[in-house]
Amino acid sequence: MKRYRWLNAKWPISMRLLAKRLKTKSFEEGSTEGFVIDRVRDDYIEARFVERVEYDDTVTDPFGKELSFHRVEYKQCEFRASAEGPGLELIDAPRAVQAMISRLAEATDFGLAISPISINVVAWAKGVQRILNADGFVDSLQIGSLELAPGVEAKILVRSSKDVLGASNRLVDGKKHVIEKVQLKLPAARKTVLVLARNGTVRIDADAPDDALPSVRAALLEQLSVA
Known part of the structure; x- marks a missing residue:
């Protein structure tokens, strides 16, 4: 599955100017970090942030002799910056993206404003189905911060081979809770699985239909426009 995550990003400059500035920070032979621009349009940029990491890996053979190997790794974070919408889309991003965010901020003279997303995942899943004109169902749902009693909370995973929304509603029954994640199954010709999370993250089957990601976006x- 491919993992996408969105962040609210307010760009103080145009996408064309951003691309021009990122090109001055390009990753080249011998660089420790930099950007690779894949596509530039008036309203969005598709690019990658690359970090070169060098380290010595030491192993011990069966006779107690230590062997040292010099290794080089390239860590990449693919992203899509856009003038509209949330503003920043991360694709299969590593856990640590602070270096990339810092370089993007530098490219905007530190005028870039980034904040996390919090979204109603059930409404998000329903919106995806409507846009795709596909009748799917939520077969797995994760509930967090469910208040069982004052000061007592639970995290619950509800799953089935059929829709779990009705049973989940009866389970929470007006109690304080947060729906953290849902798994949406799309049947028939669009047969695929989407895992939508409250922090603006989605995991999509690698062989999902081409219109799945645009519909998720x-x-x-x-949802962000009505929040």
């Missing part, structure tokens, strides 16, 4: 934008 459009449904996300709808």
